[in-house]
Amino acid sequence: MSRIGKAPISIPSGVTIDINDNNLVTVKGPKGELQQQIDRDLSLKVEEGELTLERPTEQKRHKSMHGLYRSLINNMVVGVSEGYTKTLELVGVGYRVNNTGNLIEFTLGYSHPIFFYAPDEVKVTTSMEKGKPPTIVLESNDKQLIGQVAAKIRTFRKIEPYKGKGIRFQGEVIRRKAGKTAG
Secondary structure, eight states, rough: OOOOHHSEOOOOTEEEEEEEETSSEEEEEEEEEEEEOOOTTEEEEEETTEEEESSSSSSSHHHHHHHHHHHHHHHHHHHHTTOOOEEEEEEEETTTEEEETTEEEEEEEEOEEEEEEOOOOOOEEEOOOOTTOOOOEEESHHHHHHHHHHHHHTTSSSSOTTTEEEEEEOOOOOOOHHHHHHH
C-alpha cells in the first residue's frame, strides 16, 4: 500500500497546475515553470486547492508509480513556490573557488584548475571568507537538476576519510579512519 501516493498535495497560492490530455503536468509559480510526464494509467484530480493521484488497480506496478509520481509532483510544487538550495564546502589547504555567472573555477590541489559550467536553471554563488572554508551555494526550482549538479561538483575532489579533505555538503558528517599507528 502506497501511503505516500494517497497523501494529497496542497497547492499554495500563486501556483497553478495544468494537466494535459496525455498526462503532461505543468506547474507554474513565482520561481518558474516545471513539466513532468505522468504514467497514463494514473488519474489526477484538482479540487479545493489540493491535487490527488488515483491508481486504477492494486498491481505492484501501479502502487509504485502512485508513490513515485506523487513525490515528483510535490517536489515540483515546492520548487516553483519556495525553491531548493544546496550548499557545498571545500575543505582543504589551498582549495579555492570562484564563479563568473554559471562558470565555476575550482583550485583543488591538482596541477590545473577545474572549470565547470552549471546549467542556466541553476543560480550559483560562491564565497570565500577568512576563517571559514570556501562555499558554493546552488539555487534552483528543480530538485533533480540541483542534486545532479551538486553530485557532479562533489566528484571533482571526493572526501577522503583520513584527514576529511574534499568537497562536502554543509553540515555533512564524515566517518573518519584512524590511520596507521607508529610502532
